[in-house]
Amino acid sequence: MEEKSSTQFVNPIQVEFHSHLIFGVDDGCETIEQSIEILRHFEKLGMRKVITTPHVMSDFYKNSKENIYPLRDEIRKRLVEENIQIEFDAAAEYMIDDGFEKKIAAGNLLTFGPEGKHILVELPFMTEPRNFSSCLFELQIGGYIPVLAHPERYLYYANEKDKYHELKDRGVLFQLNMLSALGYYSKPVADAANYLVNQKLIDLVGSDTHHMRHMQILPEAIENKTYKKVCEAELLNNYL
Ligand SMILES: [Fe+2]
Numbered sequence: 001m002e003e004k005s006s007t008q009f010v011n012p013i014q015v016e017f018h019s020h021l022i023f024g025v026d027d028g029c030e031t032i033e034q035s036i037e038i039l040r041h042f043e044k045l046g047m048r049k050v051i052t053t054p055h056v057m058s059d060f061y062k063n064s065k066e067n068i069y070p071l072r073d074e075i076r077k078r079l080v081e082e083n084i085q086i087e088f089d090a091a092a093e094y095m096i097d098d099g100f101e102k103k104i105a106a107g108n109l110l111t112f113g114p115e116g117k118h119i120l121v122e123l124p125f126m127t128e129p130r131n132f133s134s135c136l137f138e139l140q141i142g143g144y145i146p147v148l149a150h151p152e153r154y155l156y157y158a159n160e161k162d163k164y165h166e167l168k169d170r171g172v173l174f175q176l177n178m179l180s181a182l183g184y185y186s187k188p189v190a191d192a193a194n195y196l197v198n199q200k201l202i203d204l205v206g207s208d209t210h211h212m213r214h215m216q217i218l219p220e221a222i223e224n225k226t227y228k229k230v231c232e233a234e235l236l237n238n239y240l
Helices: 032-044 065-081 100-106 132-141 162-169 187-198 212-223 225-231
Strands: 049-052 087-090 093-095 118-122 145-149 173-177 204-206
Touching: 032 065, 032 212, 065 087, 093 100, 100 132, 118 132, 132 145, 162 173, 173 187, 187 225, 204 225, 212 225
Parallel strands: 049 087, 093 118, 118 145, 145 173, 173 204
Antiparallel strands: none
């Protein structure tokens, strides 16, 4: 009830950095038309910049700069043609799998952030991978800043919350999915999202948009009280 009497909430986030808008390379957009439609919606939501993050996995999605950058450039061209006022770039969402250490050693990773040092990583949903700790170590000695995608979705951490604090103590940044607190994924994920926000463990927020169905729920997510609360913290989005 008190929400209604307060002044209208203006979303302070102007940089969106977790989505799957490079068409045809992962489980996100399939065509450039879909990519453009979503970017048009982001413009309407007040985003000035979108950094999209296609999956990179050693088995399913073998993406790299070589195939991502030309597609990013194609989308940029269309944004100009369609007069959509949004700065568009591409990084990646790297799965921590058996092939990831090799990728770190090879360099040439898709990164983002003011110094190109931030790297978005994700974990399998069932168990923490054996090499996660060593991957973090390799990333950090290589000068990268690891950002863990949607920590609230890994229930093996949600059920053992000390793990969240251990990762934060190691310098891992946390990115909350905007749809999580709504209960879009599940009740335990929503509970974990609330925990992370209340503990002030969140550094960035992201939409993890794959398709228009996600975009359609985003306005509701922006009105959610957990989202408003996380926005009171010093988030890094607008510095990217
Ligand atoms: Fe994602």
